[in-house]
Amino acid sequence: MEESDSEKKTEKENLGPRVEPPLGEPEGSLGWAMPNATMKKKVLLMGKSGSGKTSMRSIIFANYIARDTRRLGATILDRIHSLQINSSLSTYSLVDSVGNTKTFDVEHSHVRFLGNLVLNLWDCGGQDNFMENYFTSQRDNIFRNVEVLIYVFDVESRELEKDMHYYQSCLEAILQNSPEAKIFCLVHKMDLVQEDQRDLIFKEREEDLKRLSRPLECSCFRTSIWDETLYKAWSSIVYQLIPNVQQLEMNLRNFAEIIEADEVLLFERATFLVISHYQCKEQRDAHRFEKISNIIKQFKLSCSKLAASFQSMEVRNSNFAAFIDIFTSNTYVMVVMSDPSIPSAATLINIRNARKHFEKLERVDGPKQCLLMR
Amino acid sequence: MANVDSDSRHLISEEENEVHPGPMNIQFDSSDLRSKRPFYIEPTNIVNVNDVIQKVSDHASAMNKRIHYYSRLTTPADKALIAPDHVVPAPEECYVYSPLGSAYKLQSYTEGYGKNTSLVTIFMIWNTMMGTSILSIPWGIKQAGFTTGMCVIVLMGLLTLYCCYRVVKSRTLICTSDTTTWEYPDVCKHYFGSFGQWSSLLFSLVSLIGAMIVYWVLMSNFLFNTGKFIFNFIHHINDTDTILNTNNSNSVICPSAGSGGHPNNGSLILYNDTEVQQFEKWWSKSKTVPLYLIGLLLPLLNFKSPSFFSKFNILGTVSVLYLIFLVTLKAIRLGFHLEFHWFVPTEFFVPEIRFEFPQLTGVLTLAFFIHNCIITLLKNNKNQENNVRDLCMAYMLVTLTYLYIGFLVFASFPSPPLSKDCIEQNFLDNFPSGDTLSFIARIFLLFQMMTVYPLLGYLARVQLLGHIFGDIYPSIFHVLILNLVIVGAGVTMACFYPNIGGIIRYSGAACGLAFVFIYPSLIYIISLHQEERLTWPKLVFHVFIIILGLANLIAQFFM
Numbered sequence: 001m002e003e004s005d006s007e008k009k010t011e012k013e014n015l016g017p018r019v020e021p022p023l024g025e026p027e028g029s030l031g032w033a034m035p036n037a038t039m040k041k042k043v044l045l046m047g048k049s050g051s052g053k054t055s056m057r058s059i060i061f062a063n064y065i066a067r068d069t070r071r072l073g074a075t076i077l078d079r080i081h082s083l084q085i086n087s088s089l090s091t092y093s094l095v096d097s098v099g100n101t102k103t104f105d106v107e108h109s110h111v112r113f114l115g116n117l118v119l120n121l122w123d124c125g126g127q128d129n130f131m132e133n134y135f136t137s138q139r140d141n142i143f144r145n146v147e148v149l150i151y152v153f154d155v156e157s158r159e160l161e162k163d164m165h166y167y168q169s170c171l172e173a174i175l176q177n178s179p180e181a182k183i184f185c186l187v188h189k190m191d192l193v194q195e196d197q198r199d200l201i202f203k204e205r206e207e208d209l210k211r212l213s214r215p216l217e218c219s220c221f222r223t224s225i226w227d228e229t230l231y232k233a234w235s236s237i238v239y240q241l242i243p244n245v246q247q248l249e250m251n252l253r254n255f256a257e258i259i260e261a262d263e264v265l266l267f268e269r270a271t272f273l274v275i276s277h278y279q280c281k282e283q284r285d286a287h288r289f290e291k292i293s294n295i296i297k298q299f300k301l302s303c304s305k306l307a308a309s310f311q312s313m314e315v316r317n318s319n320f321a322a323f324i325d326i327f328t329s330n331t332y333v334m335v336v337m338s339d340p341s342i343p344s345a346a347t348l349i350n351i352r353n354a355r356k357h358f359e360k361l362e363r364v365d366g367p368k369q370c371l372l373m374r
Numbered sequence: 375m376a377n378v379d380s381d382s383r384h385l386i387s388e389e390e391n392e393v394h395p396g397p398m399n400i401q402f403d404s405s406d407l408r409s410k411r412p413f414y415i416e417p418t419n420i421v422n423v424n425d426v427i428q429k430v431s432d433h434a435s436a437m438n439k440r441i442h443y444y445s446r447l448t449t450p451a452d453k454a455l456i457a458p459d460h461v462v463p464a465p466e467e468c469y470v471y472s473p474l475g476s477a478y479k480l481q482s483y484t485e486g487y488g489k490n491t492s493l494v495t496i497f498m499i500w501n502t503m504m505g506t507s508i509l510s511i512p513w514g515i516k517q518a519g520f521t522t523g524m525c526v527i528v529l530m531g532l533l534t535l536y537c538c539y540r541v542v543k544s545r546t547l548i549c550t551s552d553t554t555t556w557e558y559p560d561v562c563k564h565y566f567g568s569f570g571q572w573s574s575l576l577f578s579l580v581s582l583i584g585a586m587i588v589y590w591v592l593m594s595n596f597l598f599n600t601g602k603f604i605f606n607f608i609h610h611i612n613d614t615d616t617i618l619n620t621n622n623s624n625s626v627i628c629p630s631a632g633s634g635g636h637p638n639n640g641s642l643i644l645y646n647d648t649e650v651q652q653f654e655k656w657w658s659k660s661k662t663v664p665l666y667l668i669g670l671l672l673p674l675l676n677f678k679s680p681s682f683f684s685k686f687n688i689l690g691t692v693s694v695l696y697l698i699f700l701v702t703l704k705a706i707r708l709g710f711h712l713e714f715h716w717f718v719p720t721e722f723f724v725p726e727i728r729f730e731f732p733q734l735t736g737v738l739t740l741a742f743f744i745h746n747c748i749i750t751l752l753k754n755n756k757n758q759e760n761n762v763r764d765l766c767m768a769y770m771l772v773t774l775t776y777l778y779i780g781f782l783v784f785a786s787f788p789s790p791p792l793s794k795d796c797i798e799q800n801f802l803d804n805f806p807s808g809d810t811l812s813f814i815a816r817i818f819l820l821f822q823m824m825t826v827y828p829l830l831g832y833l834a835r836v837q838l839l840g841h842i843f844g845d846i847y848p849s850i851f852h853v854l855i856l857n858l859v860i861v862g863a864g865v866t867m868a869c870f871y872p873n874i875g876g877i878i879r880y881s882g883a884a885c886g887l888a889f890v891f892i893y894p895s896l897i898y899i900i901s902l903h904q905e906e907r908l909t910w911p912k913l914v915f916h917v918f919i920i921i922l923g924l925a926n927l928i929a930q931f932f933m
Contacts, residue, residue, distance in 0.1 A: 055455060163593050191461055225444070226461040228436060287436035294443035301446050 041145055043113075046122045047152030048163060052225070053121055056152065059225055060234055060271050061113070062297035072221065094290045113270040114241060114330055117147055122164060139173050146178040148241060153209075155193055155201065155222075168212055183218040184237050185209050191224040198222065231273070231290040238273045244361075249276045251361060256280065259350045260339065265289070267332040272296050275331060292334065296324065314344060323350055326355070328359050328361045408680070437461075469684070469833060470498075470747040473585035474740050474878065476506035477829040480750060489752030492764050495755045499744060499768035501687075502751065504694045504775065506592060506823070508740035509775050509800045510875045512783035514738070516797045517875075518725055518731035520712070524777065526734050531773035534742035537919070538765060540894035541745045541896060542752060547901040557710050557749055558889070563896050577888035579747060580836040583860060584881025585740075589823050589830070590864025591872045595800065596661040596820040602807040605653055624707045626788055628796035664868035669859055671824065675831040675857040678847055686825035693818040694775075700811050701779050705786035712785050722789040732929035736879025739886030739926065741776065743767070746889060749831055799875030833859060860890055883927040889923035891923025 029048070035360035047053050057063060112118050122142065151170065155165055167185075174181050187205050190198055197312035206220040219240070239245060254280045256264040263279040285291075300310045312325040320338045325348075327333035333354075337347060437457075444455040471477030490498070515523030544561050545553045551564070561580070562570035602644045605611075653705035656662055674683075744751070752761045783801050787794055798804050802819075805812035835856055840846045847853060867877065902908040 059444065226457065278424050287432055291436055291439045294439045298443045298446050
């Protein structure tokens, strides 16, 4: 029935946690099912409707933005999309208060990263009554098991008070349900602000947000999809989520020195965000991380057209050789060697051996570090 | 999920833009064009990281990758991830200039080909070349002798035309790189490496700074004469009696004939008027007026972007047309005075063949100079196959204009009372400051030069600072120092050596040596040699051209 269908889908798509069905609503209508034992953690990406969350997710996770409807104001379809991130069904029906049934498609983008963190997108604030009620009634479910809250503010928003109000109510919910969660605030669309005013405006917002967030701690970033700030902000977020990052960096350094590499980068698998890197000399291009990430994500998109998936890449010429390969279950590694006399095979063997070591490193840190768990 | 993307799109979108330190503004109205709007950068040479001068900045390269990637994430119809205007770097501003001609901003073509008809292209080439060098042509003819002068003008026109043709063709001979965005200095860099780049920069600066010095001298001259006209008009003074002149309503004066008699400021003796004395003290062509110009022009030179000044380009055309009209009118009034003495100078006439003709060739090198931007000008031509034909027609028109003005001024110069030797390096100086027609000409030219001067200063700054510091506006101090040097040179010359003919011929011969004579010929020889198509006649001919260029420069110092 409902359960077996979901189970089939589980095997196929390996979904995240289920949420309890809302009280009072028929069980089948929105595809809810019982939560399972290993509670996977959530990353909530929240913000006002139109603040740029979908574009941000699409860019960071290399998702196609399936825009069947235009974003001319939030339509019911968009809002339902926000709700249905965790649904197992490809379609679902919604019975509204009057008794009409509507059937919608679900976005098939169950984004997972860093092992088993699942990304949930929520429009926060500014919806009509239906959504308002639903959000309030489902609040506990939404905010349970949250590892990270990323709240997006549109810097051009004219309703600062309202934005802050919604932010605070989210914080309250977090405090109640997942007090250990890390909070990040992104002041987005900074490219629309004049260059000489950006620092000033960001500092203002940062102060306000830090003040409002007490007793919780929040980190603020200013971002725009049109420069490197978005990538850097997400890289910092990912960096802070890795529990043993110092140890990882030390091991990476040892690895690089042993194999005599110019630079070694560790990328997160889904987003190609740089988790850590080691370079043995000054590199000229400060934007290289983002560029590599964009190139590989673009390549992944092309591969997906052929139902293929990207595994590894070797680039070699008379001046250098670069290897990008799967490393651990959640990471990719990129090794840049500037000594052309070292054959590829040697480096690949080194990478393979290092892989085993790093996997052990991940596993050693055990169940309490569920982030990098398989 | 993957069906959203259509299969007909390229894997790597091809779009267009140049990113370069330097200043072209494309404004689109329809949203369709926004999605097709160019952003292309040349593939960086990642192997050679020691390139001193980066053609593509890291920022632009990162933005390029970003835009490529974002375009893969949405359907073509979706506007969410299209780069907004304020984020895409503004397209490069493209200025075309001839040092002594006009300088203006070129409208860029957006579809990859130009939209100008042949007529417009010919006019633009003519317009860019025409300028202040017209003023020295009659003097040059006088220096060379009438017959020699006419022949030299035609021959120089043909020679520079051929070299210009070589410049245009030089780009097409390169098959190893994509040269669609290249201008002539890039071609030089391709063949001669960084030596080619630096030397073409040096010679380009020589021509620009020479032109700016000439402009300063002329502006001081015109400002002085304008002031004097207004003063004399207000005080009803007629001072043409003091200087050798033709003594009638169409007076022509011989300012340099005062060497034997009283000096130019002889009016001091005749008019015991303290007011006039004061005026002459504070308004002196070589002592004070050049300095007054500093206050006017130095601030203008410090502007970051001179696009405001390029709007006044029409003044150049109007000035030239007015000069043609003026000369015609004067010729009608004065009549022709020509006598042919072949080798011996007489009291009023100069011989037809003189050994000072290199002075004319020096002036003409700069008068026919457009080799630095001819490629850009011809790129906008709609029918590219007509490029050579249009170039030839433009040169022919320019030659005809020079011949016309030179001939008329020389021939109509009233020789019985005045010697032909009196023709000044700036032929407007031969008309008294009370002459209304030439007063109007001076005003036009004064305004035109005041608008071109900041543009030339900007171009000199872009080239020099852009290549040395990589940034066209490193700081206000760098810019200020550069401007002070240029203005200082102009003021010094205006005070002590205001002979524009001399300045033009020296800087013209020097700059022309590289751009007109040596580089085009040498590049042609080298490319033929690489393709193994070099024959002896071609080699000899082009080496001969190089020798001519060298002789041109050396002769300036001796003749």
